[in-house]
Amino acid sequence: MNDRLDKIKKFYKKHRRLPSYSEMLNIFNLASKNAVFKIIQKLIEAGFIKKEGAKIAPASKFFALPLVGLVKAGFPILAEENRDYLTLDDYLIGDPQSAFLLKVSGDSLIGLGIFDGDIVIIERKRPATSGDIVLAQIDREWTLKILKKDGIRAHLESANPKYPPFYPKQNLEIFGVVKAVVRKFN
């Protein structure tokens, strides 16, 4: 059954949609649509696929990657149970409409583990609170810094002792809040 699911995943990765029953006939090398029908029912019971009326769609488990924790005593990944699943896209992106990505340049946030070349996910909507990493325009210049509100006026700080805090001379406008960082290796 799992090799069938893998074939569907492969198809999905390539076409960005689930195959129809007759397409699955070819994928699975079967001759009867009823065989496919039964396979899909199993996958629905297993939680990988869902159905609304006659229309099938991947369930969240379909995309999810197993999430394991590293505990001193042992390594739980090999056991089928106690597994957690996480869909990265859903995890990282709250509202796709208001989110965008920003490639970080500079070392002003290394203290927070945000390096040059990293990609941050920024959401436009949400109000910023003190301590948030924000994309802001300070005195007509765009920058990515930590927002600090002490009393009435706000200023920006780096997470790098090399740089002093920035107090706006004219104005400080918050454009978005950093929700997540992402870094890819080599």
Added chain:
Amino acid sequence: MNDRLDKIKKFYKKHRRLPSYSEMLNIFNLASKNAVFKIIQKLIEAGFIKKEGAKIAPASKFFALPLVGLVKAGFPILAEENRDYLTLDDYLIGDPQSAFLLKVSGDSLIGLGIFDGDIVIIERKRPATSGDIVLAQIDREWTLKILKKDGIRAHLESANPKYPPFYPKQNLEIFGVVKAVVRKFN
């Protein structure tokens, strides 16, 4: 046209599939499927949706978030052109079949900007080379460290001066290589 695309995206986010033409009739508050047909054709020309035969599927641009760079001189996000797009899932996960997630515990990799609570994406397949961050079993204990190969024998290092290098007494087995890190803020 863009509000129509937004409605489709909303549907997709909820159902994990594209709506059929008759479902779009409701979404768009239209009466004729031909109107939908024409709208979809425009979205295909715009590159958001693709078609194989009669079957529609989202193109990669459909999911992609705008990726901007922060240049000193100005802020390019407001301009419609010169925009880059990135699909996070595709960017981060190479081979979904062999990938899994690991929640990091400990501070042994802070030097690389990998903190306690971060999630790393690990791929099982690929051979590890010196300098890779690896999930390894050293003398029967699982750990996430930097692999170093000097000459014949390999050992593990931390990215934290607090910890000494680890030389295996019995054996060192590499289970997977860290491909990416992901961190979510509050």
Added chain:
DNA sequence: TGCATTAGTGAACGAGTGTTTACTATACTG
């Protein structure tokens, strides 16, 4: 003003959809 473009209606159509029923062969189980 006249003409072309765009956006939408409405109906009809063949092809393909997922489902159902009946039946067969193989494999597992006590």
Added chain:
DNA sequence: CAGTATAGTAAACACTCGTTCACTAATGCA
């Protein structure tokens, strides 16, 4: 061994799919 799931074949079915054609209303342009 007999009995029972399991996995697949084959054919038929209603229904929905995306497409097409002919037509209308509104809009923009020269």
